[in-house]
Amino acid sequence: MAEQVLYKELMRQLGAVGVVRRDLARILPPEVPSGSVDVLVLLSHHGDMRMSRLAELLAVDMSVTSRHVSHVADRGWIERCADPEDKRSRILRLTPAGEEKLTELSQRTTDRLVERLADWSDDDVRQLTRLLSRLRASFDDCRAPKSAGPRTHSVIPEPANTTS
Amino acid sequence: MAEQVLYKELMRQLGAVGVVRRDLARILPPEVPSGSVDVLVLLSHHGDMRMSRLAELLAVDMSVTSRHVSHVADRGWIERCADPEDKRSRILRLTPAGEEKLTELSQRTTDRLVERLADWSDDDVRQLTRLLSRLRASFDDCRAPKSAGPRTHSVIPEPANTTS
């Protein structure tokens, strides 16, 4: 457990990340709000999943997830398939058009990062990525203490979705 | 300049920070939205300032800043004083009530971090704080390349380790 003053400073810097978030959100095209990006990114990375699983990954209420999902589904970027094992459930799957859109968005945001982080080394980027991953994991652990398996705090590799 | 794949993973983890942001926002009392917290934190940390300066620090449009400021001013947590040097401008200052409220909020969020980051060492926290500070600075530098003075990117003394 770290000292109070350290947490206070961390809080301040977490607020400052809002600056980064807003900057990256501003370069998104009008038809792709950030909620849609989150959905596409998670489906691409983790593969097909149900609404409830997506809501868990997004850490928002399922009603919010439903809205985001409807937006991307309306544009043909994902499909909502029937789940043969549970007729209440719907399996979400990225469509080819969705993958294409995601590639385009990914390029756009990557370009922005290249521009902004011009003086960062590979190791700098890796280190920050690793710590952010661990940060998120620490919050996940507290939120959902159910599956007690060993956690890999996914840094770079994690070969998830084979369909992309 | 780092590799594309590193930026892509960083992007994904930056999105994951949304989980943290939302978790911390949920513990705020109803009369204190996160925009208000940002205003109080910045005024407390940087001291009195004008609207335009605050908007710059928040990295949002001044119209947005105006709304946030009105909210906290309506509750007596800050004052909007006249600027003797420019009658268009208004100097923002934290009131004693504002400091008190900020202390209360700070305690609340710190408690949350203590809970969430129970297994983080002081150095872990310092390292993440330092990288976030540098991240924000990298975005600031690109956004406002005007004042070319030397930058202090963090309050916490660092164990000189930024391989850039």
Add this chain to the structure above:
DNA sequence: TATTGTTATACTCTATAACTATA
């Protein structure tokens, strides 16, 4: 004419609650 700040408008994000369909 340019700058500082406010207000009106519109859109997104989010949570709660009520609802439908299925388990």
Add this chain to the structure above:
DNA sequence: TATAGTTATAGAGTATAACAATA
């Protein structure tokens, strides 16, 4: 009865544009 998901409603964050007051 409980769960998966949708929709209605309400409140907050944000940007653009129009505006007032001052420089």
